[in-house]
Amino acid sequence: MKLSDEIALEVDGLRMRYGTNDVLKDVTFRAHRGEVLALLGPNGAGKTTTIEILEGFRGRSGGRVEVLGADPPHGDESWRARIGIVLQSWRDHGKWRVRELLAHLGSYYAAYSTDKITRPWDTADLIEHVGLTDQGDKQVRMLSGGQRRRLDVAIGVVGRPEMLFLDEPTAGFDPEARRAFHDLILGLAASGETTIMLTTHDLAEAEKLADRIMILNEGRIVADGTPGELAEQFVGEDEVRWTLDGQRYVRSTRASTRFVHELFKTHGDAINDLVVRPSSLEDTYLSLVRKAESTHDPAIGAGVKEPAR
Numbered sequence: 001m002k003l004s005d006e007i008a009l010e011v012d013g014l015r016m017r018y019g020t021n022d023v024l025k026d027v028t029f030r031a032h033r034g035e036v037l038a039l040l041g042p043n044g045a046g047k048t049t050t051i052e053i054l055e056g057f058r059g060r061s062g063g064r065v066e067v068l069g070a071d072p073p074h075g076d077e078s079w080r081a082r083i084g085i086v087l088q089s090w091r092d093h094g095k096w097r098v099r100e101l102l103a104h105l106g107s108y109y110a111a112y113s114t115d116k117i118t119r120p121w122d123t124a125d126l127i128e129h130v131g132l133t134d135q136g137d138k139q140v141r142m143l144s145g146g147q148r149r150r151l152d153v154a155i156g157v158v159g160r161p162e163m164l165f166l167d168e169p170t171a172g173f174d175p176e177a178r179r180a181f182h183d184l185i186l187g188l189a190a191s192g193e194t195t196i197m198l199t200t201h202d203l204a205e206a207e208k209l210a211d212r213i214m215i216l217n218e219g220r221i222v223a224d225g226t227p228g229e230l231a232e233q234f235v236g237e238d239e240v241r242w243t244l245d246g247q248r249y250v251r252s253t254r255a256s257t258r259f260v261h262e263l264f265k266t267h268g269d270a271i272n273d274l275v276v277r278p279s280s281l282e283d284t285y286l287s288l289v290r291k292a293e294s295t296h297d298p299a300i301g302a303g304v305k306e307p308a309r
């Protein structure tokens with residue numbers, strides 16, 4: 001992907017303290033226009049806090065934040081119109097019908113159309129995009145959990161945002177809804193106009209959607225790069241399984257090719273059922289989070305903050 005020169009998001013030394021709990025200690029990253037960023041991290045790492053600060057919902061304890069050129073708490077209405085938000089919690093509009101609610105919320109954005117971006121998103125088209133065609137005339141309170149989540153996503157994008165924040169957007173989705181959501185995000189990303197930042201616990205989802213993955217742990221970004229870069233920077237161990245004389249064996253190694261070669265040299269045709277499972281992004285993630293937890297070493301983050309491009 002060719003990156004735009006335009007910076008959509010800039011976060012420098014962000015700090016957040018709740019009482020005596022320093023949740024964000026020094027969070028620094030930036031995003032170019034059109035990039036899709038996935039923010040990963042264990043429960044309680046501060047992902048929602050980070051997203052809420054960037055949206056302007058939550059004040060911060062320190063550091064600099066700029067989203068589409070504005071400091072979020074001071075963004076004006078036209079800035080707000082360029083931001084889309086999909087929160088974890090559902091704001092209830094139970095009696096509204098899906099189609100009416102989207103048309104109503106969308107109408108707020110009409111005044112903020114530009115030469116390039118027609119706002120809002122056409123209601124029927126949007127409903128189809130999020131896979132709610134059959135539910136368009138249903139009241140919101142009649143929707144299932146997964147359908148409400150799709151509606152959350154529709155509400156987040158109805159104004160055709162230039163910057164879209166999604167906090168665990170696919171929690172509770174069935175595989176079909178997940179696929180439809182992925183297609184929607186990839187479609188938005190393909191235009192190159194929408195910068196997207198999402199949090200997720202699903203590594204496969206991060207790998208599929210994101211240009212860049214950032215891992216937040218212990219108040220800092222401990223890794224930042226494309227899925228491939230992360231795997232390269234933190235080479236995990238491959239898993240080799242085999243059977244020998246009816247006995248099953250398993251071994252983790254960073255040098256699986258050499259190991260397998262030695263195995264055959266020693267045992268030849270007696271080796272059966274050989275399987276080599278390469279180290280996955282999940283292994284990388286787990287080893288990073290464990291490493292950061294066990295060492296508390298800020299240098300782990302310092303070496304990888306700026307991905308090579």
Ligand SMILES: Nc1ncnc2c1ncn2[C@@H]1O[C@H](COP(=O)(O)OP(=O)(O)OP(=O)(O)O)[C@@H](O)[C@H]1O
Nearest residue numbers: 018019021023041042043044045046047048049050
């Ligand atoms: N309003 C608040 N007041 C005090 N502490 C808070 C508040 N909101 C969050 N916290 C604490 O800040 C930490 C980070 O919470 P946050 O919700 O940002 O994490 P998260 O990474 O989004 O977690 P999860 O993956 O579980 O959603 C947690 O320890 C949480 O208890």
